[in-house]
Amino acid sequence: MHRFLSLLLCSALCLAAPQIFPDGNPLARSGTLDGVPLRQIPAKPAVAEVVAAAIVPDGWTVTCDSSQAGNDCSNAIDGSTDTFWLTDSTASLPQSIVIDMQTSRTVGRITIEPRQDGTPNGNIGQHQVFLSQDGTNWGNPVAVGTYLDDNRLKTTIFTPGNARYVRITSLSEAGNRAAAMSISEVNVYDATDLPPPPATAGSWFLTVDMPLVPVSAAIEWASGRLLVWSSFAWNAFGGNGQGLQTVTAIYDPITQLVSQRTITNTNHDMFCEGLSMDADGRIVAAGGNSDRGTSIYDSTSDSWSDGGDLKKPRGYQSQATLSDGRIFTIGASWSGGSSTDNPKDGEVYDTATNEWTALPGCPVDPMLTSDPEDVSLGYIYRGDNHGWLFGWKNGSVFQAGPAVAMNWYGTSGTGSQSAAGNRAADADSMCGNAVMYDAVAGKILTLGGSPNYVSEYNLLLLSWSIDQSCIHIDGTTAFATSVEIQLTSSDSYSTANAHIITLSDPDTVPEVTAINPMGFPRAFHNSLVLPDGKVFITGGQYYAVGFTDQTPQLIPEMWDPATQAFTQMAPISIPRNYHSTGLLMPDATVYNGGGGLCGDGCDTNHPDAQIYSPPYLFNGDGSLADRPAIDSVSAGEVAVGGRLSVTTSGPAVTSFSLIRLGSTTHTVNTDQRRIALTPESGGDGSFTVTVPADPGVALVGYWYLFALTDGGVPSVAKYVKVVA
Numbered sequence: 001m002h003r004f005l006s007l008l009l010c011s012a013l014c015l016a017a018p019q020i021f022p023d024g025n026p027l028a029r030s031g032t033l034d035g036v037p038l039r040q041i042p043a044k045p046a047v048a049e050v051v052a053a054a055i056v057p058d059g060w061t062v063t064c065d066s067s068q069a070g071n072d073c074s075n076a077i078d079g080s081t082d083t084f085w086l087t088d089s090t091a092s093l094p095q096s097i098v099i100d101m102q103t104s105r106t107v108g109r110i111t112i113e114p115r116q117d118g119t120p121n122g123n124i125g126q127h128q129v130f131l132s133q134d135g136t137n138w139g140n141p142v143a144v145g146t147y148l149d150d151n152r153l154k155t156t157i158f159t160p161g162n163a164r165y166v167r168i169t170s171l172s173e174a175g176n177r178a179a180a181m182s183i184s185e186v187n188v189y190d191a192t193d194l195p196p197p198p199a200t201a202g203s204w205f206l207t208v209d210m211p212l213v214p215v216s217a218a219i220e221w222a223s224g225r226l227l228v229w230s231s232f233a234w235n236a237f238g239g240n241g242q243g244l245q246t247v248t249a250i251y252d253p254i255t256q257l258v259s260q261r262t263i264t265n266t267n268h269d270m271f272c273e274g275l276s277m278d279a280d281g282r283i284v285a286a287g288g289n290s291d292r293g294t295s296i297y298d299s300t301s302d303s304w305s306d307g308g309d310l311k312k313p314r315g316y317q318s319q320a321t322l323s324d325g326r327i328f329t330i331g332a333s334w335s336g337g338s339s340t341d342n343p344k345d346g347e348v349y350d351t352a353t354n355e356w357t358a359l360p361g362c363p364v365d366p367m368l369t370s371d372p373e374d375v376s377l378g379y380i381y382r383g384d385n386h387g388w389l390f391g392w393k394n395g396s397v398f399q400a401g402p403a404v405a406m407n408w409y410g411t412s413g414t415g416s417q418s419a420a421g422n423r424a425a426d427a428d429s430m431c432g433n434a435v436m437y438d439a440v441a442g443k444i445l446t447l448g449g450s451p452n453y454v455s456e457y458n459l460l461l462l463s464w465s466i467d468q469s470c471i472h473i474d475g476t477t478a479f480a481t482s483v484e485i486q487l488t489s490s491d492s493y494s495t496a497n498a499h500i501i502t503l504s505d506p507d508t509v510p511e512v513t514a515i516n517p518m519g520f521p522r523a524f525h526n527s528l529v530l531p532d533g534k535v536f537i538t539g540g541q542y543y544a545v546g547f548t549d550q551t552p553q554l555i556p557e558m559w560d561p562a563t564q565a566f567t568q569m570a571p572i573s574i575p576r577n578y579h580s581t582g583l584l585m586p587d588a589t590v591y592n593g594g595g596g597l598c599g600d601g602c603d604t605n606h607p608d609a610q611i612y613s614p615p616y617l618f619n620g621d622g623s624l625a626d627r628p629a630i631d632s633v634s635a636g637e638v639a640v641g642g643r644l645s646v647t648t649s650g651p652a653v654t655s656f657s658l659i660r661l662g663s664t665t666h667t668v669n670t671d672q673r674r675i676a677l678t679p680e681s682g683g684d685g686s687f688t689v690t691v692p693a694d695p696g697v698a699l700v701g702y703w704y705l706f707a708l709t710d711g712g713v714p715s716v717a718k719y720v721k722v723v724a
Helices: 026-030 045-053 075-077 374-377
Strands: 002-008 061-064 095-113 126-132 143-146 154-170 185-190 201-208 216-219 226-229 244-251 259-265 275-276 283-286 293-298 303-309 317-323 327-330 347-350 355-358 389-391 397-399 405-410 416-422 433-438 443-446 462-465 471-473 476-478 482-491 496-501 511-515 526-529 535-538 555-561 565-568 580-584 590-594 608-613 628-632 637-639 641-648 655-660 664-665 672-677 682-684 686-690 699-708 718-723
Touching: 045 095, 045 244, 061 075, 061 397, 061 476, 075 095, 075 185, 143 154, 143 259, 154 201, 154 608, 216 275, 216 590, 226 590, 275 317, 275 664, 303 355, 317 389, 327 389, 433 526, 433 672, 526 580, 535 590, 580 664, 628 699, 628 718, 641 699
Parallel strands: 143 201, 637 718
Antiparallel strands: 002 482, 061 095, 095 154, 095 185, 126 143, 126 154, 201 608, 216 226, 216 664, 226 244, 244 259, 275 283, 283 293, 293 303, 317 327, 327 347, 347 355, 389 397, 397 405, 405 416, 433 443, 443 496, 462 471, 471 476, 496 511, 526 535, 535 555, 555 565, 580 590, 590 608, 628 641, 641 686, 655 672, 655 699, 682 686, 699 718
16 A cells, blocks of 8 residues: 655754664665564663663662672662672572662662673572562562573563662572672662552552563463473574574462573474463474474473474464364464465374374465565465464364454364355454453454554665654654655554454354454454453554564453453553463463563563453452462363362352463464353352363363352462363
8 A cells, every 4th residue: 555654843953763783784774573674673772871761869778688898789879880789708598689769759660780890690580679668568579580691781670669668689699600699780760650449450460570582371280380482592583493492481470480491302493383282281382483393391290392293394373272182283384485385284283192194175275364465575474374273163173363264174084174254344463362252152252453464665664753853764864844755565553353253063154243342453462361251451562563662552451241341451561562472370360471582682572571460359449359269179180061079268159160271472372261160059168060061162171260259259270171
């Protein structure tokens, strides 16, 4: 399409917007990173520029648990990176430093400069950050996690709070060299707005710093821990075959500790993989940067193993667990060649034999989006990415998007395909979301997305930005009162569109209903079905351009299936755009993390996450709600159609729900779905619930079992394995 921009500008001196240029090579300015022009990716600012925005520490004091002679505690706020604070050599961890700002302020970020003398001893690893008004009552940490073992500036962003005192506690030394803690400079930053009341908007109560950008995530059923990974490097993917390894981390919500590990034994860079959880709760990652490999994580042994090779090389595909426990995948021309030359038709994985089998009767062509990048390239690259796949009855798979054309795929024999109509008047919705919020009724909610994966410009307008006095075009600053620009582009503005798809039998055209849209258009967002049946939508971007934090949607929304209304929730502090992830945690909170993975030079890597408590966890006055508890379940394993006896305590329970454990990457989570259970009461907090009899509804594998009060307050989940 053609667009005309006519911009009225003031004649004033202004600075060009910083952009990323790999290795300082000016020829790189016309290059791209995963289709995004390099000039659109903001460069990381200099440390001095970041620190300049901090609160000036006039009159501040610091106290430390210990100090080494010559490396006093006061060095941490003296404004010089030539000095540093170091704990006493006889001290043991944990060690803490407390900053007294002398007056209460609203703060939302700290930065820590490690020592810059070339010696890493004392680099902070596992850590906690606390706020206090009086220096005595610290409450719960506002941030926890693990920093990388290097001398780069560390940034921790958290939900704004009022505090006079800030405490940083080191629980481990990053390199496990010694029981030491060291800081060259620590800075604190003002925040503007306090969060809204949690009773109506929920609360982002904890930041988790991670030693990587969490591009993929899954729940370990055996421990309740969160497993995340990036690529061969913590902050970059680089391209196919850059490294036959994957950098991973695990967050334990009980201990609030983050551990890290690099996986090499499977010779697989799992970035941009297909991802799902099999019938035994194993996490199956297939393709990606290493486009044929399959790696399997076993939660019971905390180990990865080689799961064999795909029949066709793939990257950016989705995959879904079937009613018989096998796993289906299709598409994915981002790596392993294009579907134009070698159609990325379906294949199915037998988890008993660890073998993939081609399904030539499941063609990829009917599910393609009409992405203009594919047209300009002359081959399929984007159009077969990130299918919205749902395992359904009799081994079938329903493809709900992102293409407007929907399809059924059968997995018997050599496979089959039948058209399922269009998603009403919606457009292609790449990097949107689809959530099965009511599996018994076959209800799927679709949310947002954009018509194209990235925006294309046929002129040299690779980046532009506007402020009150100037325009920055192609890295050049214009000093004119007006400028008219003609360009040919394929825009990637996201939509706020929402639809309900109702499935019945396989190969039957489903009912599609357009509903009132979200309050904000989004792509690259994450949507999670909650124990009470509502759907929480978080993050995303209005103008969908990877590796940027521009036009972020920081205000989440909650969708209520009873009213079909979207309600705004508490804002998140960190943009969660391209390469962000989100999952429901076993305590009914929500994890939302990541974004970026664009290398050392860019400013949009987010090696962190925030944890959200929905409103159902609070009383009307903002205090924590009294939650019911599941004391026992008659069996940890139940067949479809089977019954479970459950005993509870605490507030009266009126309902139960099952939610299948999730795994996610690139906005796709094919594992999650919810089943509402109507209990039969046996008195004294005891109940019997019945699992649906169809394995296409109650997919085999591990599920959360939640008990809920009449007001929708959920218990902490118990794990139940559903078998055929």
